[in-house]
Amino acid sequence: MVCSEEQQSESGPLWGEASWILIGQALCSCGTPVYPLFITYVDDGVNNRAMGLYLGALFSTITIGSAMGYGIATLCLSLPSYLIYTDAYLPTSPDDPRWLGNWWLGFLIIGVLLFFVSIPLWFFPRFPRKTFVDEEEEDGDCKSDSSDDYVEAVTQGLKSLESEATHGFLHGLVLSVGRIVSNITVVCLILASTAIAGFIAGFQLFGAKYIQYEFSFDPDFASILFGLLLVPAGILGNIMGGYLVNRFAHERNDMAKMVVTCAAVCLILSPTLLFLGCKNNQVSCLTSLDDKNRYKCLFACDAFSRKQKQFTVDLLEYWTNAGEQISHR
Template sequence: MWICVMVGNLIRGIGETPIMPLGISYIEDFAKSENSPLYIGILETGRVLGPLIGLLLASFCATLYVDIGSVNTDDLTITLTDTRWVGAWWIGFLICAGVNVLTSIPFFFLPKTLPKEGLEDNADVTKSNKEEKHREKAKGRKHGMTKDFLPFMKSLSCNPIYVLFTLLSVLQVNSFIMTFTFMPKYLEQQYGKSTAEIIFLIGVYSLPPICIGYLIGGLIMKKFKITVKKAAYIAFCLSLTEYLLFFLNYMWTCDNFPVAGLTASYEHERIQQPLYVKKNILAECNKKCNCLTKTWDPVCGDNGLSYMSACLAGCENSDGTGINMVFQNCSCIQSSGSSTAVLGLCNKSPDCTIKLQYFLIVSVVGCFIYSLSAIPGYMVLLRCMKSEEKSLGVGLHTFFIRVFGGIPAPIYFGALIDRTCLHWGTLKCGEPGACRMYDINEFRHIYIGLPAALKGSSYLVSIFILKLLRNFRLPEETDSSEAELAEMKLTEKESEYMDVHGSPEFENDRERKTKL
């Protein structure tokens, strides 16, 4: 199965290449320099709208059981908030695959090349000549790419701005991948919500501000014609502001689920235990029941304490079917009521719902500020390279952030999160399964602390980039100055030509030649 997933991702990566990164180079080559930030912002907005729609679709699919159509859901004894619940993930893949095929059709009608913006304002002859020269230049660049590959690689590796920006991107992508990939799991464990609800909230609260930030960032760059050096300072200040806001998430915290034998004591209800101690799973009230200690089928007692199974709660009989089942005469439930329990973990306190709203508000503000800095920051990368190196440079930049950011980050971050697991599930064959419950305090330290450390180190690299930009002459500035110098020389020659050809001696000489 994992081979099928890997091959599918490989094909998807090949399909993404014409848009990202080659599409950005395409826009940068054929658009005016003041317009390209806005166009790239629109492209990035489209890249965010896709995940937004995908998350909303995933939220709906997560409410459907994975074996829909072949299992009677009325007989299920697990709810949406249960960690054993698996949604119908495969429906989203089928829908998105069909949409991808439809959206690929317009790309077949794109022209092989486009006239650069601004040429249409000149005379028709000049326009056609410039278009022809541009085509020849592009054609020569295409045929010379193979022999120019090593020189381009050497030029890029000797470009300190490019190298440092790539390192900066790798560090920040590591931080972003960790935060975004494990956010649903973190919010589920921290605030006790279902997967479907969490995915919906992430899509609604996080992605629209990113779209707006990309568009506004591109419009600001176009409207005020901000130089690359100013854009670098703007991106640094905005990103640093978002980084400081990120630490507010330490304030919106909740305690672990109160589970007897894991995070709370049987004898003293809701007294938290810092670590999992296996011998505490069994107590005097359930020793005679011969319960399995590895079973995870949690129930919530009417005393507000959860138990790993109805057996460990000391329940003697049950009433009802499916998720409406009620367990009665539970000896471990110490309460003045009827000592009953229902399926599922007990809900967390109402304060957790309020803290979740605070977390999402901070997320909205942080996503907007960070996306506002993305377009100015990305223009530093594009403008620090020569025009003929942009396709290769953008491609290598994307390659490095995906290889050193997208691949290892979920692996080592997931391994660290697994170390916070309090109880592992067990498969039917006896092998360990998925984690059923985490120590949320340790989880929080890793989820917030490690990305903060990686992102914080990236600002040290940013400071070096800002210092280099002070004395660094960007290729675009060099190209423009050389073009202005060539234009001045051409103007001088034309004026000399007009002075000479407009003189009386030249007119008389021309008349004699005409008569002869």
């Protein structure tokens, strides 16, 4: 159902409604520090050799959360957005072109769950209790003088920051950022992490839409299928990466070689996605100008109601006046 120009001018820009979505996205962004803080917290409490496996299990939960999000979104979109209203003119089935799924219910459910899950975080100890013996005690080896100096310098820096005023803290923060930016290795890691995060975000946002339009699937089925493809691959990849680091990459050089090797394999295999797809559908009256097919389209539109979204007419793709795509199967 398309609004007229008069209705659109009367509704206005709708900034009041859109501002709530913007505020919600800003609040979601405020929770991003939980990832680096959790990594540091786990690193302080587990053995270094088992750190990779713990991180693999930790990041696999992100994939599980994405799958749960797709499932909740699919369930909510199958419900009408106007749960408390009853009107004879409102659509009652997702097959109706005027159907509007309950897009806001998923935000409400996830927000309530996040509130209750975040409460136990307040009771975590400030420093985790170590459940392992230090490596130098096991092997009888002592750390190098440079490592001791580094730890001592960091400890003294933290103590001085705690005792300084706000001005001194900001001054130290600026100096710390300057040292990080001047470190080429750290800058390369940050750029690589940014590229990976952008790739994952784009894949999660547009993967379901790509499946929907490329393979002519319904939006709900495309979301479910994308979630089924994403979850096993994400969990398996995180767990396998943690195991490989735990098993083979105990030193920094080994980790660097492993990262370069995995990145090279991904770069070589990525162009194969360009060949993943189907032949473009023939659209009646657009790519297929046969009058015979046009008459069949008009006959089919008369035979089916406006609420019918999909039906088959000689393997051609049709569009109704309501703007609904009628795909071949």
